[in-house]
Amino acid sequence: MESKIWLSSPHMGGNEQSYVNNAFDTNWIAPLGPHVDGFENEIQNYLKEDSLVAALSSGTAALHLALILLNVKQGDEVICQSKTFSASANPIVYQGATPVFIDSEEDTWNMSPEVLETAIQDRIKKGKKPKAIIAVHLYGMPYKATEIHSIANSYHIPVIEDSAEALGSTYKNIKCGTFGDIAILSFNGNKIITTSGGGALVTKNKAIREKAIFLATQARDNAVEYLHSSIGYNYRLSNVLAGIGRGQMEVLEDRVYARRQNYDTYKATLSAIEEITFLDEPKDFYSNRWLSCILTPSETIREGLRLKLLENNIESRPLWKPMHQQPVFKSCPSYLNGVSDDLFKKGLCLPSGSNLTESELDRVITAIKTYFRA
Template sequence: MESKIWLSSPHMSGKEQSYINDAFKTNWIAPLGPHVNGFESDIKNYLNEDSHVAVLSSGTAAIHLGLILLDVGHGDEVICQSKTFSASANPIAYQGATPIFVDSEKDTWNICPEQLEIAIKDRISKGKKPKAIIAVHLYGMPYNVNAIHAIAKAYNIPVLEDSAEALGSTYKDVKCGTFGDISVLSFNGNKIITTSGGGAIITKDPKHRDKAVFLATQAREKAVEYVHASIGYNYRMSNVLAGIGRGQMEVLDDRVLARRKNYAFYKESFKNIEELTFVDEPEGYYSNRWLSCILTPSEDIREGIRTALEKENIETRPLWKPMHQQPIFKDLPQYINGVSDELFEKGLCLPSGSNLTENELNRVTSAIKTYFRA
């Protein structure tokens, strides 16, 4: 059998090693250190906005701290895009709050402005004004920033921007990760750049950033002895992992271009297969194409393609199962138009790593073409 083709594997550049060697040479192995500060500065400079960055142990930790900064607590309700990974929704439950799931629009596969406003009005009518909105840039495609933020502003509800999959994407030439009252990034092993495990929280207010760092370091007060007046978390990124991140930041733009090239390759390869469609970028949107995804006519065909590729040692994955379908969340309030259900039924993520070779891309497309000729 030929070698495994992964969905989205880590892609090291070699530049990371010098930062790691420096951490070992200077014995900055314990959490924090100069690479943590440097990585935060690298991200801030890349975003090119008035952003305040703290790097953390995961994107999930960033969402959790973001909710705390937005004063989400027990008994509150938080609107969450249903078409997403569970890490967008789980931290709501960490805070004893209730996720309220809102469906997607067809243009971007992200949170639907119409359904969002319906949900807000209905929750207010029930005496439960949502405390925050979690909007996700799914698979690197920006959500409808103008529409979503206009609604949020009209009802005075802060937006937590989940940009875990969208580093390098832009909306109207502004980088994703800068739109939310609080924004988050992920550097998980499958993301466009990785620190093995890690994430970042981005705030507009430097005091919010400082509070996030305080909470992420066990909420230790400034005292000679260890004093804790608040509940804290062990959420800070280590100096070694931050060093990996600094090396990855040097090649981020190249990684975005490589993934966009994968998407273009798939689209051109399948242009004569009318059963397969893609989500295109609306005007003013620029997706990093973290994952290239196709839509098929039915679940049977989606599964037929998936299993055919599996037999060829090629990893694929159905689009995220919506949160309102998840056993743990299925009984919670939901405002559904059917879009995310259909996307899950018919959608498939194809291998999308920036380290894919031409031969590997040809193996993927050949296997899919063979499926349709059978």
């Protein structure tokens, strides 16, 4: 059997090892150190917009801290995009709060501004004004930031921008990860750049960044003894992993270019198949194309194609199953228009790694064409 083609595998740039070696040579094998500082500065310089960054152990940790920093507590409600990975919603439950799920719109597959406003008005009528909104840039496609943030501002609800999949994407030439009151990034192994496991919290507020770092390092007070007046967490990124991140930041633009090239190749070679459609970028939207996704006419065809690719040792996956369909969230309020359910039935993520070779792309394309000719 031919070698496995993965959906999105890590892709080293070449200099990561030198940063890691430096951490070992200088004995900075700890959740602090010069590479953590350097990594944070490099992300800040990349994002611009007066961004301040706290490097953390995961994107999920960043989301959890964001909710804590926005004072989300037991009994509160937090609005969350339904079409996302469960890590967007799980931290809401960590805080004892209730997720309120919002359906998608068809232009970007992200949170529908119309459904969002309907939900906010209805929750307020029920006496439960949402404490925060978690909006996601799905698969690297920016959400409708102008509309979403305008609605949030009109009701004075802060937005947590889940940019876990969107480092390198822009909206109106502004980098994703800079729109929210607090934003989060992920450097998990399958992301556009990786630190193996890791993430970051992004804010423009110095006090929020400092509080995030304080909480992420077990909330130790400034005292000679180990003094704690707040509950803390072990959420800081290690100096070793930050070294990997520094090497990855050097090749970020190359990784965005490669993934966009994957998408362009798929579209150029598969658009003639009438059963396949693609998600184009609306005006002012620039996606890193973290994953290249297609829509098919039905769940049966989508699943048949997935199995055909699997026969050829090619990994593909359905689009995220909406959170309102997940058993663990079945009792949570949801405001639906049918878009995310339809996307889940018909959508498939194709191999999208920046390290895909031309021959591997040809294998994927050939398998897809063979399926639709059968």
